[in-house]
Amino acid sequence: MVERISWQGTIIVGAGVSGILLSLHLANRGENVLLVDQQGLGGGQTGHCHGYIHRGYIYERITKAEIELLARGAAWWEAAVGHSLDERFRSVLGFDTHEVKDSVTMSWADAGLATGEAAPNPFSYEQSAMTVDEWSMTPVQVLEREWNKQPLKPSTVTARIAQLQPHDGGATAIAQTPQGNFSLTGDRWIITAGTESTSLIPRGSPSSVLGSRMSFMVVARSQSLYPDTFCLRTSAARGMFGCSRELRGQRYSLISNYVSFGRDVDHGIARWSWLQDIQHTLARSLPHLWEDPEALWGVYRAPKAEVNDGSMAVPSGTAWETSNQVYIFSPGKLTTAPALVEDFIGKLPLHEGTPASNDGESLGRYSPLSWLPELWTQIPLVSRFALFGAERGDHLVEARHRIGVLQ
Numbered sequence: 001m002v003e004r005i006s007w008q009g010t011i012i013v014g015a016g017v018s019g020i021l022l023s024l025h026l027a028n029r030g031e032n033v034l035l036v037d038q039q040g041l042g043g044g045q046t047g048h049c050h051g052y053i054h055r056g057y058i059y060e061r062i063t064k065a066e067i068e069l070l071a072r073g074a075a076w077w078e079a080a081v082g083h084s085l086d087e088r089f090r091s092v093l094g095f096d097t098h099e100v101k102d103s104v105t106m107s108w109a110d111a112g113l114a115t116g117e118a119a120p121n122p123f124s125y126e127q128s129a130m131t132v133d134e135w136s137m138t139p140v141q142v143l144e145r146e147w148n149k150q151p152l153k154p155s156t157v158t159a160r161i162a163q164l165q166p167h168d169g170g171a172t173a174i175a176q177t178p179q180g181n182f183s184l185t186g187d188r189w190i191i192t193a194g195t196e197s198t199s200l201i202p203r204g205s206p207s208s209v210l211g212s213r214m215s216f217m218v219v220a221r222s223q224s225l226y227p228d229t230f231c232l233r234t235s236a237a238r239g240m241f242g243c244s245r246e247l248r249g250q251r252y253s254l255i256s257n258y259v260s261f262g263r264d265v266d267h268g269i270a271r272w273s274w275l276q277d278i279q280h281t282l283a284r285s286l287p288h289l290w291e292d293p294e295a296l297w298g299v300y301r302a303p304k305a306e307v308n309d310g311s312m313a314v315p316s317g318t319a320w321e322t323s324n325q326v327y328i329f330s331p332g333k334l335t336t337a338p339a340l341v342e343d344f345i346g347k348l349p350l351h352e353g354t355p356a357s358n359d360g361e362s363l364g365r366y367s368p369l370s371w372l373p374e375l376w377t378q379i380p381l382v383s384r385f386a387l388f389g390a391e392r393g394d395h396l397v398e399a400r401h402r403i404g405v406l407q
């Protein structure tokens with residue numbers, strides 16, 4: 001018989017940036033919170049994104065309200081990172097031509113976005129560059145520090161949640177764990193399951209504002225990459241981003257662009273096609289990196305949750321109650337997540353749970369959540385030729401090609 005566990009309080013599904021911050025807020029206002037994830041803390045998009053803190057410079061058109069939202073989120077991350085953001089951390093933007101730069105900066109100025117400073121151009125193809133007040137960090141590291149600082153933490157359990165059924169006074173789902181399945185009932189649920197949130201929306205509730213698509217991230221290990229954080233918003237580069245990481249004295253860069261695929265596409269073909277595409281930009285715009293004979297390269301799949309209609313509109317996130325006491329929350333961007341979490345929590349009524357009545361002992365049999373390493377640290381690295389020169393991307397991670405593994 002399936003064990004039944006009942007949680008008197010809020011159950012949060014998904015321990016990315018959204019679930020982590022939501023659960024800390026609720027725990028710190030004295031509520032009973034259970035945070036559930038199928039993998040661990042900081043997996044999902046939060047563990048495989050660039051960690052680029054946007055202020056609006058990637059968008060050609062942006063409103064004052066969107067700039068304010070991004071600025072509130074960015075301010076939270078700045079405070080959490082806790083050091084001054086010097087030149088080294090600021091992002092360099094590249095533009096096709098001086099004319100494009102002038103026209104884009106005019107539209108930013110109209111919206112109230114500072115236009116940044118001219119920068120020595122580190123890109124070989126783009127004609128013009130600018131330094132802006134954007135930067136990057138390692139999100140999982142920052143979230144782990146934030147978690148450790150908080151006096152009150154949520155309870156946690158590692159489980160995949162399926163078949164969520166709302167009923168009077170909450171909802172019940174199946175929690176799947178390596179130790180066996182159990183039935184989990186809670187009187188309030190918040191779903192922050194990123195690309196998988198749609199599969200948990202109760203039948204009959206609206207879901208059209210949430211979607212997902214698939215993209216990829218290149219990991220490059222090289223000392224020759226400059227600048228640390230950049231965005232080539234040029235049409236030729238298809239919005240290519242790069243953000244640096246350091247690990248054991250080695251320098252890595254995570255590089256991606258706007259090109260993405262439907263979720264149902266064959267992954268091997270999509271990866272091959274994406275690599276063919278991005279290699280031209282890498283070769284043209286970042287020749288020092290591309291030609292570095294010491295560089296090692298890897299690629300990973302990076303599915304992305306999308307709010308709204310899949311356009312490049314600034315994501316303002318979404319949150320709604322699908323049925324009585326079952327909420328969906330999706331921030332659209334890492335940058336805006338802290339601000340949107342605060343807004344959402346501000347509107348969520350205080351939940352009067354009774355800690356003593358929780359089934360903590362039964363839950364103790366299942367594994368609590370632990371922190372996951374960011375995905376890029378797990379990717380096998382190979383020579384440039386082995387990654388980009390193969391005929392089909394899906395053969396690339398075969399053992400004979402593995403000449404370096406990030407650890």
Ligand SMILES: Cc1cc2nc3c(=O)[nH]c(=O)nc-3n(C[C@H](O)[C@H](O)[C@H](O)COP(=O)(O)OP(=O)(O)OC[C@H]3O[C@@H](n4cnc5c(N)ncnc54)[C@H](O)[C@@H]3O)c2cc1C
Nearest residue numbers: 014016017018038044045046049050052161194332334335
């Ligand atoms: C490649 C890429 C690059 C990005 N770069 C940036 C950037 O530079 N700057 C920026 O601002 N934003 C960026 N984003 C967007 C940003 O990463 C996301 O908006 C943000 O991380 C979403 O966080 P989340 O907590 O809502 O979801 P996630 O981080 O995806 O977390 C969802 C969690 O839910 C869990 N889960 C899913 N289904 C279940 C289930 N059934 N049961 C239990 N657990 C479940 C998953 O394991 C996961 O841990 C990027 C996204 C991608 C994909």
